[in-house]
Amino acid sequence: MTPEALRTRPFHQVDVFSDRPYLGNPLAVVVDAEGLSSQTMQHFANWTNLSETTFLLPPTDPRADYKVRIFTGSEEFPFAGHPTLGSAHAWLEAGGAPKQDGVVVQECGAGLVRIKHDGGRLAFAAPPLTRSGSVDEATLAQLSAGLRLPEAALLDASWLVNGPQWIGVLLESAEQVLAVDPDLAAMGDLKVGIVGPHSPDADVDFEIRTFIPGDAMVEDPVTGSFNAGVAQWLIGSGRAPRKYVAAQGTVLGRAGRIHVEADGEDIWVGGDSVTCIQGAVLL
Structure with missing residues (x-):
């Protein structure tokens, strides 16, 4: 130019x-x-x-x-x-x-x-997922190492690809999500989002974190594409209500709020x- x-x-x-x-x-x-x-x-x-x-x-x-x-x-x-x-x-x-x-x-x-x-x-x-379904055993082992958690703590792990090659990992609680200290070297080139439910008396329903190894940001403050994929996964499997609010960025000092609502066949983020x-x- x-x-x-x-x-x-x-x-x-x-x-x-x-x-x-x-x-x-x-x-x-x-x-x-x-x-x-x-x-x-x-x-x-x-x-x-x-x-x-x-x-x-x-x-x-x-x-x-x-x-x-x-x-x-x-x-x-x-x-x-x-x-x-x-x-x-x-x-x-x-x-x-x-x-x-x-x-x-x-x-x-x-x-x-x-x-x-x-x-x-x-x-x-x-947008519709272009790849979904459970990850294989080798990928699960890599996720376990990357998140520094035993495989038993990963309640579920699924591909949630809608452009970015996301993998979603369900943990037991929001507190567990917030406590994760990832080993990014072990995670390799996997783009990983983790999600866990808050207690019923909290002002939000889920806590989200996303990690992008190799990216300058490493942990993304708030990630719309991952939240779009995880909403389809959680609502479709009955793990989330048809309307909920997720928090993201807490560990980074942000206060992101993602408002999700299923309306007919559409899920709005x-x-x-x-x-x-x-x-x-x-x-």
Whole structure:
């Protein structure tokens, strides 16, 4: 990219899954990314040093309101949860007008994603899992070593792939989730999320943590894609009610809240978002 190609573009930095700034998961959003190459997007995403950066473009599918490309510091994702909510928040804040009342339709690498928009909290329809089912014995042993827990403490472990290659692990309690001190070297390249129920008198139903070995973040503050997969797993197996709230980021000093609700065949994953930085970026 030559200096002559640079121009200012609207830019938002959004905190997702929190209604208070700096307690959720931050997302960088380039609101107008027309003309940017994939190489430039990847370079900028690496520079932001956030878990994800998104780039908004005109849709290529006439049913969509906008198209998004989602990058980590090292790769592009076909879908991710907190980038979906944060991108929709930034698009609406920048004046985007949905074609359908109450619904934003996002085009991404995984296809079209519906986002409920009723003037309040945004929620996306969980995309179908492209891989599910129990992990094999070798993977279970690796999970046990990576989480520093005996295999008997892993009540269940399942693939929950909806873009990212997540594995979900069910533990006995939220306290056990919070106490995990992972051995990331033993975990290898597995992307792992752990979940455990809170006591009935708590103000949230489940505690979530996710680990991404090799990623600069290591532990993600709040993870929409994992929560979308784990919601289908927990509700589908009867381990969770059709409506619940999960907490994530507690160990990191965050207060992420993920609002899940099953409605017919859809499972909606929602959260509040707040813009922390707004201006222009030179790209």
